[in-house]
Amino acid sequence: MTKITAAISAVGKFVPEYALTNKELETMVDTNDEWITSRTGIKERRILKDKDKGTSYMAIKAAQDLIKKSNIDPKEIDMVIVATATPDMLVASTAAYTATEIGAVNAFSYDLQAACSSFLFGMSTASRYIESGRYKKVLLIGADKMSSVIDYTDRATCIIFGDGAGAALFEPNLEGLGLQDEYLRSDGVGRNFLKIHAGGSIAPASEETIKNGEHFITQEGRTVFKYAVSSMADVSEKMLTRNNLSKDDVDWLVPHQANNRIIEATANRVGLDSEKVMVNIHKYGNTTSATLPLLLADYEKDLKKGNNLIFAAFGGGFTWGAIYLKWAYNS
Ligand code: UT7
Numbered sequence: 505m506t507k508i509t510a511a512i513s514a515v516g517k518f519v520p521e522y523a524l525t526n527k528e529l530e531t532m533v534d535t536n537d538e539w540i541t542s543r544t545g546i547k548e549r550r551i552l553k554d555k556d557k558g559t560s561y562m563a564i565k566a567a568q569d570l571i572k573k574s575n576i577d578p579k580e581i582d583m584v585i586v587a588t589a590t591p592d593m594l595v596a597s598t599a600a601y602t603a604t605e606i607g608a609v610n611a612f613s614y615d616l617q618a619a620c621s622s623f624l625f626g627m628s629t630a631s632r633y634i635e636s637g638r639y640k641k642v643l644l645i646g647a648d649k650m651s652s653v654i655d656y657t658d659r660a661t662c663i664i665f666g667d668g669a670g671a672a673l674f675e676p677n678l679e680g681l682g683l684q685d686e687y688l689r690s691d692g693v694g695r696n697f698l699k700i701h702a703g704g705s706i707a708p709a710s711e712e713t714i715k716n717g718e719h720f721i722t723q724e725g726r727t728v729f730k731y732a733v734s735s736m737a738d739v740s741e742k743m744l745t746r747n748n749l750s751k752d753d754v755d756w757l758v759p760h761q762a763n764n765r766i767i768e769a770t771a772n773r774v775g776l777d778s779e780k781v782m783v784n785i786h787k788y789g790n791t792t793s794a795t796l797p798l799l800l801a802d803y804e805k806d807l808k809k810g811n812n813l814i815f816a817a818f819g820g821g822f823t824w825g826a827i828y829l830k831w832a833y834n835s
């Protein structure tokens with residue numbers, strides 16, 4: 505029997521209209537365009553201003569973009585995974601609502617949370633369902649409304665994060681294209697270096713937690729940076745060596761967009777020139793679960809069937825990893 509591999513067959517995206525520029529941030533906190541640009545590579549980030557709209561709003565838009573472009577019938581979707589660190593609410597799942605709103609009435613769905621590695625880990629999950637032979641269309645959406653957890657008086661975080669969503673459809677492939685290999689890791693040593701402390705079971709919402717601003721994201725940037733640089737570079741290199749790929753065999757590096765210096769360090773370790781590295785951090789900042797699918801959507805027209813893509817991500821938890829995927833279509 506021919507082996508079933510899990511390939512991405514379509515992508516879609518959504519980013520809110522409002523662009524929060526470095527110049528505007530200069531009026532909000534003690535920072536400047538030069539510092540942000542040189543330390544992170546970010547020029548602006550998109551913000552979902554509407555107070556009554558959550559992550560699902562963007563997830564739905566990204567999914568609808570994919571559905572429109574690929575002309576699929578949403579009734580054929582078997583499963584919807586929403587990778588997110590900022591679900592609409594703790595319970596019920598953002599994925600269940602999203603699936604219903606896009607007309608995926610025959611799907612089951614759930615959320616997946618691994619901070620900035622959510623989409624990467626979701627690629628692994630989606631692929632297993634496809635490879636099992638039981639499911640034919642798995643929609644993986646990475647979406648985050650980071651502005652809902654940002655303290656806009658904290659210059660250590662407010663300059664970095666933005667809002668957005670991207671979607672990818674996974675389908676069976678009989679030509680050997682799609683996901684080839686993965687190496688995924690986590691380590692609870694990172695728990696306190698990048699987190700939203702309150703609002704969960706360890707520190708439920710109270711007057712005290714609100715007063716202390718514990719519902720906002722905090723990070724010890726320098727520590728996270730060090731772990732991210734070495735981890736993303738290590739796993740990317742591992743993907744090449746254990747699949748006998750030389751740097752010339754790699755067509756694209758698809759790195760999580762947290763900091764341009766982390767992206768460059770990862771590319772340097774595997775010896776890739778900048779033209780093989782997908783980058784859109786200057787436009788969107790760090791959109792957490794949405795960075796990888798937003799890259800795919802932005803670079804879709806440059807991707808060719810058979811291209812070798814190395815995905816790499818690092819996030820809170822800590823969580824990190826790399827995936828080797830062969831692109832399955834020309835657009
Ligand atoms: O996506 C999930 C994973 N997250 C990441 O991978 C993020 C990893 N971390 C980073 O990207 C970087 O650590 C940051 C961009 C967050 C910070 O850059 P950094 O080069 O590590 O800066 P730093 O925290 O070491 O701070 C250097 C200096 C400090 O001043 P002193 O103590 O040297 O006088 C900070 O107070 O820069 C100062 N600083 C700022 N200055 C202007 C910190 N934030 C700002 C700011 N504007 N926004």
